Amino acid sequence: MTQLIGLYSYWVVIVLMMAGLYIMIARYNLVKKVIGLGLFQTSIFYLYITMGKVEGGTAPILVEGKELVYSNPLPHVLILTAIVVGVATSAVALALIVRIHETYGSIEEDEIKDIEAMEPDA
Amino acid sequence: MTEQLPALQILITMLAAPVCVLVRHAKVSWAIAFGANVFAFWVAWQLLLQVQDTGAIRYALGGWAAPTGIEYYIDTVNAAIVMLVAGISSVVLLYAYSSVSKAIPKAKHYLFYAAWLLCVTGLMGIVITGDAFNVFVFLEVSSLATYMLISFGDDRRALTASFRYLILGSVGASFILIGIGFLYAATGTLNMIDLAERIPDSQSQRAVLVAFSFITIGVLIKAAVFPLHAWLPNAYTYAPVAVTAFLAGTATKVSLYVLLRFFFSVFGEDYSFGQLFLNGILLPAAIGGFLLMSLVAVFQTDLRRMLAYSSVAQIGYIVAGFSMASQAGLAAGIVHIVNHALIKASLFMAVGCIIYRVGHAHIPSLDNLFKRMPFTCVAFMLSGAGLIGIPLTVGFVSKFTLIGAAMDEGWWLLAALILISSLLAVIYIGRVVEIMLFRQSREGGQASTGMAEAPLSMLIPMYALVIVALYFGIYGSETLGVANEAALQLLGGFK
Numbered sequence: 001m002t003q004l005i006g007l008y009s010y011w012v013v014i015v016l017m018m019a020g021l022y023i024m025i026a027r028y029n030l031v032k033k034v035i036g037l038g039l040f041q042t043s044i045f046y047l048y049i050t051m052g053k054v055e056g057g058t059a060p061i062l063v064e065g066k067e068l069v070y071s072n073p074l075p076h077v078l079i080l081t082a083i084v085v086g087v088a089t090s091a092v093a094l095a096l097i098v099r100i101h102e103t104y105g106s107i108e109e110d111e112i113k114d115i116e117a118m119e120p121d122a
Numbered sequence: 123m124t125e126q127l128p129a130l131q132i133l134i135t136m137l138a139a140p141v142c143v144l145v146r147h148a149k150v151s152w153a154i155a156f157g158a159n160v161f162a163f164w165v166a167w168q169l170l171l172q173v174q175d176t177g178a179i180r181y182a183l184g185g186w187a188a189p190t191g192i193e194y195y196i197d198t199v200n201a202a203i204v205m206l207v208a209g210i211s212s213v214v215l216l217y218a219y220s221s222v223s224k225a226i227p228k229a230k231h232y233l234f235y236a237a238w239l240l241c242v243t244g245l246m247g248i249v250i251t252g253d254a255f256n257v258f259v260f261l262e263v264s265s266l267a268t269y270m271l272i273s274f275g276d277d278r279r280a281l282t283a284s285f286r287y288l289i290l291g292s293v294g295a296s297f298i299l300i301g302i303g304f305l306y307a308a309t310g311t312l313n314m315i316d317l318a319e320r321i322p323d324s325q326s327q328r329a330v331l332v333a334f335s336f337i338t339i340g341v342l343i344k345a346a347v348f349p350l351h352a353w354l355p356n357a358y359t360y361a362p363v364a365v366t367a368f369l370a371g372t373a374t375k376v377s378l379y380v381l382l383r384f385f386f387s388v389f390g391e392d393y394s395f396g397q398l399f400l401n402g403i404l405l406p407a408a409i410g411g412f413l414l415m416s417l418v419a420v421f422q423t424d425l426r427r428m429l430a431y432s433s434v435a436q437i438g439y440i441v442a443g444f445s446m447a448s449q450a451g452l453a454a455g456i457v458h459i460v461n462h463a464l465i466k467a468s469l470f471m472a473v474g475c476i477i478y479r480v481g482h483a484h485i486p487s488l489d490n491l492f493k494r495m496p497f498t499c500v501a502f503m504l505s506g507a508g509l510i511g512i513p514l515t516v517g518f519v520s521k522f523t524l525i526g527a528a529m530d531e532g533w534w535l536l537a538a539l540i541l542i543s544s545l546l547a548v549i550y551i552g553r554v555v556e557i558m559l560f561r562q563s564r565e566g567g568q569a570s571t572g573m574a575e576a577p578l579s580m581l582i583p584m585y586a587l588v589i590v591a592l593y594f595g596i597y598g599s600e601t602l603g604v605a606n607e608a609a610l611q612l613l614g615g616f617k
Contacts, residue, residue, distance in 0.1 A: 024289060037292055044299050051307050075306070078255055082299060085262040089292050092269050096285045103278040112282055119279070 009050040016043035028109040030100065034093045041086040048075040048082070124172065128181040128194040131165045131204065132247050134158050139239040148231035152219055155235040159212040159242060166205035166246075173201045178611075180252070180315075188313050195252025195314065195616075199456070199608040203249050203379050206460055210371035210467050210587075211242045217583035218364035220576075221474050225362045226274055234274055238368070241267035245376045254302045254312045254388070257380060258295065261344070265291045268373060272361040283356035290343060290353045297340030304333035315616045317388050330389075334398065337384055345377035347441055348411030351434045358430035363474035366426065370433055371467035375459045378440055382452075385444070386612040395447040404445035409539055411438025416546035420553070425473050425483035428550055429466065432509065435543065436462045442536065443524050450527035452609035457523060457601050461516035461594065465508040468587040472502040475576035475584065485554055489561040495575055499558050501588050506551040508591055511544050516591045519598035 004011075016039055023036025052075035060070040101107050104115055138158035142151035173179060178197040182188065196204075215238070226234055244264025248257055269291070273284040306312055308329040309320040324330055339350075346354040354374075358366045385394040394400045415435035422428035440462070443455025473483050475498040476491070492499045504515075511517035521540065528537040575581065594601050 021293075024293070030285065033289055037289060040293070041296055044296055044303070047300065048303050051303060075303075081255075081259060085259070085266075088266055089262070089288070092266055093285065093288050096269070096273060096281055096288065099273065100281045100285065103281065116279055116282070 009046070009053075013043050013047045013050065016040075016046065030097045030107045030109060031094075033109075034090055034097070037093070038086065038090055041082070041089075045079045045082060045086075048079045051075050124168065125181075127165050127169055127172070128179065128196060128250060129183060131162060131169065131250055132243055134161050134165075135239045135246070136243040139236045139243070142232050142236040142239060146232050148223070148228050151232040151235045152215070155239050156212065156215045158239060159208060159215055162242070162246065163205065163208035163212050166201065166208045169196055170198070170201040170205055173198055174607075178616075189311065189316065192256050193252040193313055193315075194250050196250060197608075197611050198604060199382065199612060200249045200379065202456075202604050202608060203376065203459070204246050206463055207242065207245050207249065207372045207376065210463055211238075211368060213583045213586055214364055214368045214371070214467060214471070217367070217471055217474070217580050220579045221364045221478060222362060224478060225276055225364075230274070234271070237267045237270040237274075238365075240264070241271060241368075242372075245372055248376050249379055252314045254305060254314055254317060256312075258299050258302060261295050261298065261380075264373070264376075265295060265344075268369065271365045271369075272357050274362050274365065275360040276362070277360045279356065280360035283353075283360045287353040287357045294340045294343030297336045297343070299340075301333040301336035301340060304329045304336065308333065314383070314388050318390060318616050321389060321393070331398075334389055334394070338381075338400075338403075341377055341381050341384070342407075345374050345381060345437060346434055347407055347437055348415060348434055349407065351411075351415075351437075354434060355427055355430040358433065358470075359424060359426045363426070363470060363477055366430075367467045367470035367474065370429075370470055371463040374433070374437055375463050378437070378444075378455075378459060381441075382444065382456075382612060386447075386452075387616055390615060391447055391613060401445040401447065404441055405536070408438045408442035408445060409536070411435055411441065412543040413438075413539060413546075416543045416550070420546060420550045422550075423485050425476070425485055425488070425554065426470070428485070428554075429469055429473065432547070432550065433462075433466055435547075436466070436509070438543075439520070439524060439540065442540070443527065446527055446531050446533075448527060448531060449606065449609045449613060450523065450530055452612060453602065453605040454520060454524040454527045456608050457605040458520035460601055460605075461508070461520045461591070464516060464587055464591040464594070465505050468501060468505045468584055468591065469509065471580070471584040471587065472498050472505065475501075475580050478576050478580065479574050485557060488554070488557050491558045494573055496573070497575055497581055498584075501581075501584050502558070503555055504588050505591065506555065508595065510547045510551055514592075515595040516598070516601075517595075519595060519602065523602065 020036045020040030020043060024033050027033055052072035054069060054071045057069045057071040060073045097107055104112050106112055135158045138154050142154050145151055173196055181194040183192045183194060222234060241264050244260045244267060247260030251257055251260060269284050269288045272287060273281055305317060308324045308326045309317055311317055311320060321330055343350045358370065412435045415431045419428045419431035422431060440455045440458050443451045443458065477483055479495060508515035508517040511521040521544065525537045525540055
């Protein structure tokens with residue numbers, strides 16, 4: 001029981017991850033798919049940050065003459081990179097959706113599939 | 123200067139990309155991109171020579187030594203693959219000049235070449251780095267550039283193909299990120315050499331197992347291994363043909379290299395294949411890939427889509443070689459990475475020549491094309507023969523070593539299935555050749571318009587690859603020698 005509550009942070013990760021994955025699979029709207037992808041990626045950021053947490057730890061700054069307990073800063077740095085990558089991915093995805101909307105007049109996957117089915121083979 | 127080569131490998135193409143965006147000029151940005159790629163090829167060649175001479179290179183980026191900083195680790199395996207990536211990219215860029223100027227509006231050319239440079243940078247970075255997190259970063263650099271390159275296609279379906287690849291590719295990359303996170307949690311390091319040392323003694327073997335599963339699935343998506351290949355056929359069909367030729371020769375091959383690196387160097391052969399029985403997953407995927415996808419390729423009406431399915435099938439052969447986890451099997455897989463890259467890039471270049479003149483790649487309407495475009499058709503047939511595996515072509519070298527390796531293992535059924543799938547390749551290539559050569563054109567068909575070859579600037583790079591492939595087909599021992607050395611190094615782990 002203590003494990004269940006003590007590791008609640010990981011449960012949040014699992015719920016967010018599965019929600020994101022479900023949205024990507026179950027929704028036809030392309031913007032919603034991007035939202036699902038964002039949720040999925042955010043859950044990974046959360047996983048890394050949780051991993052680096054040390055109980056009672058503070059920011060990793062040296063203080064003279066004091067032994068400090070500090071959280072592992074490396075996952076934070078890694079996740080900064082991953083956040084930038086995530087933002088870039090969302091930007092490219094949204095740009096593509098704008099172009100898809102311009103050429104197809106729809107951002108619903110099932111409608112786009114119907115339009116594509118009418119086009120000749122290529 | 124020579125000790126800084128590993129950094130130069132990445133930096134030149136990376137810095138050339140923003141320069142292309144700043145000059146905003148179609149021809150100049152092409153020249154910059156081409157120059158940077160040729161330079162990268164030269165660097166890779168020097169690195170391969172150096173590695174063969176002195177053994178593996180460990181390069182501390184920015185002077186920060188391994189546990190703190192990012193390390194580049196270069197041995198025969200990745201030096202050869204970097205050289206392949208830079209080489210294919212240079213040749214296809216030369217070809218792209220004419221092909222792209224017809225397919226893409228001129229105002230967008232500089233962006234196209236900038237994206238191309240970033241894509242090459244990412245691909246070479248994935249291969250050359252010795253840091254697990256760095257693999258993810260470069261993977262995303264190359265993937266984002268790839269989504270952009272695919273969406274340059276003139277058919278509007280290129281946009282949906284690119285979007286689908288973006289969703290699947292991002293999920294794959296995120297899986298790799300999760301896996302790397304678990305590895306870090308289990309071992310406290312991101313450096314591949316340290317990871318390989320600490321994984322066997324890690325206190326949390328369950329975290330290692332989870333990491334292994336996530337990384338495997340993530341990379342299999344990026345490598346388009348059957349049945350995780352859903353993004354590939356549309357992306358290859360609707361992207362500009364020059365991009366398809368480039369991606370078919372490099373992108374999936376780089377992902378396969380990541381697979382090799384993690385299975386054999388980081389986790390180790392004992393763990394991946396001994397404890398986890400990985401070939402129970404890889405072998406069915408490989409067999410399903412090369413049998414089913416070859417069969418699907420037979421029924422395609424678009425030449426690009428047919429070759430795309432054939433690509434998934436060929437990836438199946440490579441994975442089949444890996445799944446043996448023996449030196450001969452690995453060498454067969456590695457040699458086929460190189461050989462298939464050469465074959466498929468030149469085949470897609472031939473398709474690009476056809477599209478340049480005819481305007482489409484609809485197989486039934488290519489009747490009597492040989493009269494009109496003899497050089498393109500000959501190149502297509504030579505590379506097609508390589509795809510089938512006719513003796514004296516590179517495909518024969520790969521299949522011969524692969525079947526030999528399967529027999530060494532006593533996997534007779536696999537050897538038989540490879541032969542059956544080669545027969546399917548005879549059908550789908552032969553069908554196209556039959557239409558090109560012998561089918562009488564209907565009235566007003568191709569023959570009546572007289573000869574109209576693609577421009578020399580497209581034919582020369584295409585023939586360059588065809589001739590390199592022929593050379594390696596006849597002197598197969600050269601590539602096989604490097605592949606054998608690479609396989610030995612992979613099985614031996616990090617030194």
